[in-house]
Amino acid sequence: MNLLIRKFYYGDIPDTNAGGEVKNESSQIPPSGGGGAAWPLWEIFIRSKQGLDHKHVGSLHAADAQMAIENARDVYTRRMEGVSIWVVESKYITASNPEEAGELYEPAVDKVYRHPTFYQLPDEVNYM
């Protein structure tokens, strides 16, 4: 079966697809329903509460960082999900290659002793 859709992983996105420089002037305004392919993709991180970490919530298209923040506000915080937003252009995220998952992660599978669960704790230690 032919794969018509190719899934790109972060860090694996060709420049043409990741937006960046728009080469063709006329394509800057995407036609209706064009999906904004001319705009770069941004990864959105939202902090739901003061004191918590920013968490990755998804991605969206925007022409620049400012617009990405505003789009994120409209798309991801409509239901009071957040108090702070980070955005970063997807192409700046380097991701590990899923095909290398074997060599990267599997060696850890049989090394349970790396969890610090084999120590006898004295009773006086309450919080570990």
Add this chain to the structure above:
Amino acid sequence: METTFKNQNSEVPPLEGFRQAYLLHLADTTLILSHRNSEWCGHGPVLEQDIALTNISLDLLGQARLFYQYAAELINNSKKAEGKVSPLGGDLEGADEDKLAYLRTEREYKNLLLVEQPNGDWGQTILRQYLYSQFQQLVFQQLQNHKDEQIAAIATKSLKETNYHVRWSSEWVIRLGDGTDESKQRMLYAIDELWRYTGEMFIPADYESVAQVDFNTVQQQWIAKVKTVFEEAGLPVPEKIFMQTGGKNGMHTEHIGYILSDLQYMQRAYPNSQW
């Protein structure tokens, strides 16, 4: 006294009182703009902006509801005080937000002409939003100090939304004005289409005396803000041109009829239907 309102074309009651009329003006303006923006739902140029505009539409609808609810309360109170039976009569006894929105005719709608103008392209929609939001922001800043606490409270609540609308729409005006030749042409066309409806905002209708808003100051502030944004966008601010007026007193462009026939169809065809 406070009654200059005549509604020749309908059986719905003349709405006594400038305050009611002003509340209806605010409600109608936000409702009609909300409706116009909602027409973009599912048709936005990109998903993110589709959602952005729909959010703004919902903000405006929320504001309209608050104004309609308060107007209805005042209308019902004044009816009681005068010991009159509601001229809404029969099943329609008592005003409420739905009746005020769904059962008034175009001549009774007091919205600004600007907000009933067609969406056109994205540029026109953006510009319409910006010109209005900038005005709304300045007026609501003053309404925050209104002696009617309810009006002040609604203004304060709405202002947070409006500030964002100004920010969002002004950035778009700059983006398009300062964008490609094509986007600039479209913005110039939008200015041409819409500017003539902006003059009306600063000419107070008789009932706007209750607004306690200094419209001269608002006008100066508005033009200064618009100039700054247009300058950054590389767009010209039109010199004195003929301004259309009348919306505040129920004299509208042809578009309002089409809007209301969409908006009111269900209530007119199936009175009191609920879903």
